[in-house]
Amino acid sequence: MASPLAQFEIKEIIPIVVSNYNISLTNSSLAMIFTAMIILLFLFFGLRNLNIIPNKFQVAVELSYEFIAGMIRDNIGKEGLKYLPFVMTLFLFILVGNLFGMLPYSFTWTSHIIVTFAIAFFIFLSVTFIAIYKHGLIKFLGFFAPAGVPKLMLILLIPIEIISYISRPISLSVRLFANMMAGHTLLKVIGGFVFVLAANSYIIGGIIPLAFLIALTGLEIVIAFLQAYVFAILTCLYINDAIHLH
Amino acid sequence: MNDEKKSFQQRLASRIKNKKSKNLKSEKTSKQNISALGLGLKLATDFVVTIIVGCLIxxxxxxxxxxxxxxxxxxxxxxxxxxxxxxxxxxxxxxNR
Structure with missing residues (x-):
């Protein structure tokens, strides 16, 4: 039987090599393309013919818009609404990517740390640039030295602040990656239990792990939503920190 | 007849009120549970990753x-x-929230 980690293997579908760089179309990038297509189709059918009394698709699109707009209003305030396209793209991309990974025979691209880290590092860079652009370099560096602290403590506090600032993109990416990878591995392991127990005890023994598997699939769908939500809300908090440098 | 109608409307109103307050309650608790799970995961990863970043630096x-x-x-x-x-x-x- 295949290892529970075999589902994360990257396979080249269309090999492309440009001057020693391997930029092949892999199953991971194919899954990302499908994710983007699903989002585009969802928005296309939702916004095709707009009515005052919306149809089901339009309600779904409006709900997702309202959800993100409310999140931004709560966490950043009114001036944060110009970052709505960015946060909404991130949220929908990660959410649909997570849910797409729950389909059988699909691939969960959010379970690869390099992908999540690339997204998180881009957020980190842009947030840092926004802060420097809005407040200037000196005031941005003042972010690492909290006001009203004795000078002697600053020697200790500045490195701590810098560490906690650098750890932001890493914890953002590790959280998404670890949750998705752990969940999918767990599903595969319990799926293996179902098979082995059912084969050795005339089907009866497989019932208990199968019940677990169904429950865990539900939990995994909740986690898929939750991680996209947490990712979006933390992006909002970081943008808030950049705009209102305290 | 009129009396019956009135009592029916009263009962209906109280039922609707009951149902509404129940719905509100359950919605609130389920939302809190989900964000509590998210908060737990956030705190756990934040704690581990900050130490790892410190070590790597x-x-x-x-x-x-x-x-x-x-x-x-x-x-x-x-x-x-x-x-x-x-x-x-x-x-x-x-x-503070």
Missing amino acids: GLGIDKMFETEPIFFLIFLFLGIAGAFLNIYRTVLSLN
């Missing part, structure tokens, strides 16, 4: 100046302090 400086394990140890403790600071800030922002 220390190891990097050690490798540059060949002063093993001095900076590693210093930044390990700074990382632990940073991890607690992160948790403290998250909890503080929860209290």
Whole structure:
């Protein structure tokens, strides 16, 4: 039987090599393309013919818009609404990517740390640039030295602040990656239990792990939503920190 | 007849009120549970990752100046302090909400 980690293997579908760089179309990038297509189709059918009394698709699109707009209003305030396209793209991309990974025979691209880290590092860079652009370099560096602290403590506090600032993109990416990878591995392991127990005890023994598997699939769908939500809300908090440098 | 109608409407109104308050309650608790799970995952990863980042910075400086394990140890403790600071800030922002 295949290892529970075999589902994360990257396979080249269309090999492309440009001057020693391997930029092949892999199953991971194919899954990302499908994710983007699903989002585009969802928005296309939702916004095709707009009515005052919306149809089901339009309600779904409006709900997702309202959800993100409310999140931004709560966490950043009114001036944060110009970052709505960015946060909404991130949220929908990660959410649909997570849910797409729950389909059988699909691939969960959010379970690869390099992908999540690339997204998180881009957020980190842009947030840092926004802060420097809005407040200037000196005031941005003042972010690492909290006001009203004795000078002697600053020697200790500045490195701590810098560490906690650098750890932001890493914890953002590790959280998404670890949750998705752990969940999918767990599903595969319990799926293996179902098979082995059912084969050795005339089907009866497989019932208990199968019940677990169904429950865990539900939990995994909740986690898929939750991680996209947490990712979006933390992006909002970081943008808030950049705009209102305290 | 009129009396019956009135009592029916009263009963209906009380039923609707009951149902509404129940719905509101269950919605609130389920939302809280989900965000509590998210908060737990956030705190756990924040704690671990901050310490790891501290260790890596220390190891990097050690490798540059060949002063093993001095900076590693210093930044390990700074990382632990940073991890607690992160948790403290998250909890503080929860209290202020």
